[in-house]
Amino acid sequence: MSKYQPLHDRLSGHPEDEWRTSFSELEGVLGFALPKSARTGAAWWANDSDKSHARAWTGPGWMVSEVDRTLGSVVFRRNLAAADIEAAGGVAAQASQAATRIQPEAMRKASEGASRLAKARRAAPFVAAGVAGVAVLGGLAALFVRNMGRLRSTSRA
Numbered sequence: 001m002s003k004y005q006p007l008h009d010r011l012s013g014h015p016e017d018e019w020r021t022s023f024s025e026l027e028g029v030l031g032f033a034l035p036k037s038a039r040t041g042a043a044w045w046a047n048d049s050d051k052s053h054a055r056a057w058t059g060p061g062w063m064v065s066e067v068d069r070t071l072g073s074v075v076f077r078r079n080l081a082a083a084d085i086e087a088a089g090g091v092a093a094q095a096s097q098a099a100t101r102i103q104p105e106a107m108r109k110a111s112e113g114a115s116r117l118a119k120a121r122r123a124a125p126f127v128a129a130g131v132a133g134v135a136v137l138g139g140l141a142a143l144f145v146r147n148m149g150r151l152r153s154t155s156r157a
Contacts (some may be wrong), residue, residue, distance in 0.1 A: 002055070008059055008060055022072055022076060023039065023073065063077055063078050
């Protein structure tokens with residue numbers, strides 16, 4: 001069980017689609033003080049399901065939408081699409097979790113590969129026409145050379 005399970009439980013049972021809370025109220029729910037990085041940096045509040053503290057809110061279908069470190073407050077909003085997927089359970093929830101683990105670099109490479117493949121498919125008819133055109137030109141050149149040879153031999157005779 002994660003030390004952030006109380007936050008997970010609090011958000012899972014929250015009846016509204018938004019929860020505005022102070023850092024001190026959040027610490028009361030957790031039962032311990034927030035780390036210094038939560039008070040000083042934005043990265044701690046990222047909706048990144050690879051981090052155990054972020055899974056406390058992303059797991060039950062919530063996301064951090066606003067953080068005011070000066071006032072010491074945070075706004076959690078229900079991510080309705082994620083909540084629906086989690087409520088559906090089973091394969092849909094597993095697919096959603098797997099999709100969130102895909103790194104942006106992998107997504108970019110996959111997109112580039114798909115784009116190259118689509119371009120190649122669109123270009124295939126033109127490549128085939130180009131190859132056929134070269135074959136026709138080669139045939140015409142061979143005929144020209146052959147006929148030039150005949151013309152030379154008849155002009156010498």
